[in-house]
Amino acid sequence: MLGILIQKELKSILLSPKFVATFATCALLILLSVFVGIQEYHAAVKQYDAAVQLVEQDLREASSWMGLNNKIYRRPDPMQIFVSGVNNDIGRLSSVNTFDTIKLRSSIYSTDTIFAVFRYIDFVFIVQVVLSLFAILFTYDAVNGEREAGTLQLTFSNAVPRAQYILAKFIGSWLGLVIPLLIPVMLGLLLVLFYRVPFAGGHWAQLSTLLGASILFFTFFMAFGILVSTLTRQSAVSFLVSLVAWIAFVLIIPRAGVMAASQFVSVPTVAEIEGKQDGFEKSQWEKHREDIQKKWREREAAMQGMSEKEREAYRDEHEWEWLEQDDKDRKQMQKDINAFTQQLQEEARNRKAEQQRLAFTLSRFSPASAYQLAALNLAGTDAGLKTRYEDATQSYRTAFNEYADKKQKASGGAGGFRIEINSNTGIKIGNDRDKGTLDLSDMPKFTPPEHTYAAAIAPTLVDLGLLGLFTLAAFAGAFVRFLRYDVR
Amino acid sequence: MFKLIIEKELREIIGSTKFALTFGVCAVLILLTFYVGGRNYQVSHKQYEAAVAENLRQMEGLTDWMMLRNHRIFLPPQPLAALVTGVSNDIGRNVEVRGRGEVGAEDSRYGDDPIFAVFRFLDLDFVFQIVLSLFAILFAYDAINGEKERGTLRLSFANAVPRDKYILGKITGAFLALAIPLLIPILLGCIILPLLGVPMAGDDWTRLALVILTGFLYLGAFLTLSVFISALTQRSSSSFLLLLVVWIFAVLIVPRTSVLLAGRAVKVPSLDEHASQRARLAAQLWQEDRSKMAEFKPAEDIRENPEKMMNEFNTFMQKLGDEREQKMQALSTRLNEERRNREAVRERVAFGLARISPAAAFSLATTNLVGTSLDLKQHYRNAATDYQQTYAKFMKEKTGMLLGGFRVMAFRHTDGPEAKKEPINPREIPPFVYAAIPLKDVFGAALVDLGVLALFNLIFFVGAYAAFWRYDVR
Numbered sequence: 001m002l003g004i005l006i007q008k009e010l011k012s013i014l015l016s017p018k019f020v021a022t023f024a025t026c027a028l029l030i031l032l033s034v035f036v037g038i039q040e041y042h043a044a045v046k047q048y049d050a051a052v053q054l055v056e057q058d059l060r061e062a063s064s065w066m067g068l069n070n071k072i073y074r075r076p077d078p079m080q081i082f083v084s085g086v087n088n089d090i091g092r093l094s095s096v097n098t099f100d101t102i103k104l105r106s107s108i109y110s111t112d113t114i115f116a117v118f119r120y121i122d123f124v125f126i127v128q129v130v131l132s133l134f135a136i137l138f139t140y141d142a143v144n145g146e147r148e149a150g151t152l153q154l155t156f157s158n159a160v161p162r163a164q165y166i167l168a169k170f171i172g173s174w175l176g177l178v179i180p181l182l183i184p185v186m187l188g189l190l191l192v193l194f195y196r197v198p199f200a201g202g203h204w205a206q207l208s209t210l211l212g213a214s215i216l217f218f219t220f221f222m223a224f225g226i227l228v229s230t231l232t233r234q235s236a237v238s239f240l241v242s243l244v245a246w247i248a249f250v251l252i253i254p255r256a257g258v259m260a261a262s263q264f265v266s267v268p269t270v271a272e273i274e275g276k277q278d279g280f281e282k283s284q285w286e287k288h289r290e291d292i293q294k295k296w297r298e299r300e301a302a303m304q305g306m307s308e309k310e311r312e313a314y315r316d317e318h319e320w321e322w323l324e325q326d327d328k329d330r331k332q333m334q335k336d337i338n339a340f341t342q343q344l345q346e347e348a349r350n351r352k353a354e355q356q357r358l359a360f361t362l363s364r365f366s367p368a369s370a371y372q373l374a375a376l377n378l379a380g381t382d383a384g385l386k387t388r389y390e391d392a393t394q395s396y397r398t399a400f401n402e403y404a405d406k407k408q409k410a411s412g413g414a415g416g417f418r419i420e421i422n423s424n425t426g427i428k429i430g431n432d433r434d435k436g437t438l439d440l441s442d443m444p445k446f447t448p449p450e451h452t453y454a455a456a457i458a459p460t461l462v463d464l465g466l467l468g469l470f471t472l473a474a475f476a477g478a479f480v481r482f483l484r485y486d487v488r
Numbered sequence: 489m490f491k492l493i494i495e496k497e498l499r500e501i502i503g504s505t506k507f508a509l510t511f512g513v514c515a516v517l518i519l520l521t522f523y524v525g526g527r528n529y530q531v532s533h534k535q536y537e538a539a540v541a542e543n544l545r546q547m548e549g550l551t552d553w554m555m556l557r558n559h560r561i562f563l564p565p566q567p568l569a570a571l572v573t574g575v576s577n578d579i580g581r582n583v584e585v586r587g588r589g590e591v592g593a594e595d596s597r598y599g600d601d602p603i604f605a606v607f608r609f610l611d612l613d614f615v616f617q618i619v620l621s622l623f624a625i626l627f628a629y630d631a632i633n634g635e636k637e638r639g640t641l642r643l644s645f646a647n648a649v650p651r652d653k654y655i656l657g658k659i660t661g662a663f664l665a666l667a668i669p670l671l672i673p674i675l676l677g678c679i680i681l682p683l684l685g686v687p688m689a690g691d692d693w694t695r696l697a698l699v700i701l702t703g704f705l706y707l708g709a710f711l712t713l714s715v716f717i718s719a720l721t722q723r724s725s726s727s728f729l730l731l732l733v734v735w736i737f738a739v740l741i742v743p744r745t746s747v748l749l750a751g752r753a754v755k756v757p758s759l760d761e762h763a764s765q766r767a768r769l770a771a772q773l774w775q776e777d778r779s780k781m782a783e784f785k786p787a788e789d790i791r792e793n794p795e796k797m798m799n800e801f802n803t804f805m806q807k808l809g810d811e812r813e814q815k816m817q818a819l820s821t822r823l824n825e826e827r828r829n830r831e832a833v834r835e836r837v838a839f840g841l842a843r844i845s846p847a848a849a850f851s852l853a854t855t856n857l858v859g860t861s862l863d864l865k866q867h868y869r870n871a872a873t874d875y876q877q878t879y880a881k882f883m884k885e886k887t888g889m890l891l892g893g894f895r896v897m898a899f900r901h902t903d904g905p906e907a908k909k910e911p912i913n914p915r916e917i918p919p920f921v922y923a924a925i926p927l928k929d930v931f932g933a934a935l936v937d938l939g940v941l942a943l944f945n946l947i948f949f950v951g952a953y954a955a956f957w958r959y960d961v962r
Contacts, residue, residue, distance in 0.1 A: 018729055025733050029741065036748050043752070051760040058764055063775070069767075089578070089598040089605035093760075107599045109578040111759050113865050114835055115751060116578035118743035118842065118851070119608075130736055137732070240506055243622070244513050251618060252517065254607035259524050262531055262604070269535045270595040271562055271582045275542025278558040282546060286555070356603045363607065376606065383602040 002164050002171075009172025013138060019176075022134045027184035029126045034188035037081030037122055038195045044076040051093070059440055065408035068438075070096040070400055072393050074104065075448045077380060078197045079206055082123040085381025088115065094393050096400050098334065101277070101341050102393045103270075104386055123188070124375045127214045128368055129250055131181070132221040136242045138177060139225025141235035142169050143482060148235055152487045166226075166482040170475065173222055178215055185211065205453045206378050209460070213378070216467045217371040221246075223474035230481035254369040257362030265355040273344050280340045288333045292326055331405075349387065356383060364463070367470045374463035380451035382459075392449040399444040407438070490653050497661025501627055502669070510626060514619055515673035521615045522677030525570040526684035528609065532565035532597075539582070547914035553886040556912070559585045561875060561920035563593070563868050566859065567686045568695055571612045574860025577604070583872045587880040588813050590766075590820050591872040593865075613854050616703045617739060617847050620670075621710040625731045628662050628714035630724035632956060637724055641961045655956045659715055659949065666711070667704050674700055691927055698934070699854045705941040706850040710735075712948035713846075719955035742845035750838030756830040762823045769819055773812045780808060802888065835862065843937070846944050853937035859924040863933065867925050875920045882918055 013019055055071045062068055073093045080087045091104030092111075109116035143166075146152040155165065189207075192199060199207075225242055232238040299322060303311050363369035376382035501507055539562050547556060563581040580593030598605035632655075635641035644654065678696065681688055688696075714731055721727040784804055790796040842848035855861040 017726065021729055021733060025736065032745065036745065039752055040748070047758055050758065054760055054764040058767060061768065086602040086605045090602050091599055105594050106759065107596060110580050110596045110599060113575050113579055113862055114838055115747060116575050117862060118747050118848065121741065121744040121748065129740060240509050244509065247513070252610065255610040256524065258604060258607050259528060259610060263527055267601065269539055270600045271539035271560060272542045275539060275546050279546030282550065282555070352601070359603055369607065372606070383606055386602050
């Protein structure tokens, strides 16, 4: 019996003109999104390689270890083909040197703003917006449509168990819609292989989980459509209700949740943090200046009463030691500034984490947000991508600065740029000690933060669980309602 | 006769349950958008004020204008930008003003707070784009073929009803039935804004009115399109399906794809390359100047006076700095111009393609009207560059020189009590005042898209008219 019912459902879906139109649209869009994603990914890789090469060249041409300015670029990840997430919104690069704090800047949307005007098209967007709409389109009249057509009454004049009927409806439409959709998805995967996108094992695992999540999300909207059709008598009404729910789930709740969270938890902006940081930095430099001035005066005082020749000799003897001492003080100050900055950023990050928790909790009332969050986490293009990169760059900065420091010491440069004004000798300007190119062969290399499958799957479990729960609830609701549905 | 048809159409729409439901949803959404936009403005404004205050605070306690560094200006949130966000959250907001060199805005809102980038904001542009078009489709997809299915079309034409009057009446009636009720939540929303403390200037109201007008043009385009398609098809179910597919493409696919296509088709030189070229020139000029500095000898007659010597040195450094600046400027201007020309080509291709969709035309028109279109970036940059000159003039008056962001530490080795200096007053720095792109400029830019929308209305109307003329009413 179940087999026949499923068969009937399958036939009615696959043979309808509605199916042809929607299937063609979906197939086209999925392929388009993957194709566009691959093109964008390749362009991004090209840009990344060129940028890294430029940085290397600039470093090689630098002549002093002191002002050595390294730049770290965010490496494109092939998963962004399917889930672009915040990839275009967060900065692409960060300067790494002694003075600047780590900050990802120059996002794609801020430099090439035209791409921000209409945003992006990716696989997740298509699933979230288009496929969910089509799921509703095929199921909104699953039960009440048959009632209106009179076929429901006809069916139940035979000995058909209601439970089997509704189950068959569900399974039949699921098979009729999901399996055809797998065709363009598989074609999309072939495109990935064809264009030689470097997909590693972890990527395939992430991608298959993403596919699973997409199917689950799609299933939810099917179950939801059936639920609404069992709740109403007329298909026109159930369509409207489903459409309104779709608008709320997909377009409104995710945004409203995040915006509500921004009202409840206030987070300091970069500008504010940097203002505080600058204030501290200034006071530290001022203190440093006073300290050094005092020291130099003491040193001058020690030379009181010496003759000009003795002074010269004394200076020559001590100059190196003095410079070392000043340098040590400066480094200590720099360390203090760094520590303060870290603390400020830590605080801001905690606030942001709090805001994010609230925002996503509110948004998760919609399955569409749960799906999107799961997809972003899986692909590693979630909001945490920024902090992951900043942390990795931060630890690289420590290694890099230590290296540059060591090298500078070895090359014997005093660093900085000293101008001496002396009433006896006039103005003297220190010149570079190190000229020519630097040997950077043993410079520490930056390793981008790894987004392993294990790290990716953990935060998605909540969202996948929620999706499962939503689907189950919708189906159970439809099931219970149908058992008591008036088929006349 | 014409009035009678309009009246019938009005009654039919407004009396339906469909109308009650969709109107309720639209009203809630529009009110929500206004409310959320107003609150959002408040949050942004608070953040902006905090940033400005912190910028001044970090300078407090300095005793020498020479020590002034990291002076920043910020893009103030505009009241209407909360309603039509455009690219205002994508472009950099913070500019460090050094007095010379190129200004660069950093820290976009989405880049700073990526959680907002995950789902983005709810704004009027988005709600209108999606809701108004769906609304129009939902009420007009069966305008002709639905009546035929019900048999009422045949009945109507059993009387002496001219077809042209009938179709015109249908479209006018449907438009009035949808547009006028929508005005209620929109007007309520307009009242919410001042209640939330959003400072709307006289100019802003005009802009908002124009945005709403554009919304109605957009509504009209989808309405006439729906009637057109319903006059082309025999069954309402197929016209609905067709319209839904058209809607998906027009609203979701065409705008996005056309920009991405243009991005691939038109090559724009990358900023990385430019940054590298600039850095290399800067390093080279600095090396040249270092050797010049090393050769610097103060005039013999002032050797005894450190103050005078310092002054002469400053003048010398200033001259070198100015020369460096000029050379850097020349390179920057050339690179920027090159890039901007390519960007303009890309923009033309992208938007030219995107305008196939009324949704894109609508979005471009409204963002232009509000001043959050692509032009905002360049406009802010120009404003910041102008401000940099004001700031440079101010700093020159204060210190006699421009350091351009270098950190200078002056130590005095010689004895003698250091004069206790008065702290500087950072509030003396001229404040940055941002003025939105003037209405007359944006109106010109929006005119193209308003024209495109009007053209859509006309084409679809003529199409509907022609199709209905030959429609088989049986």
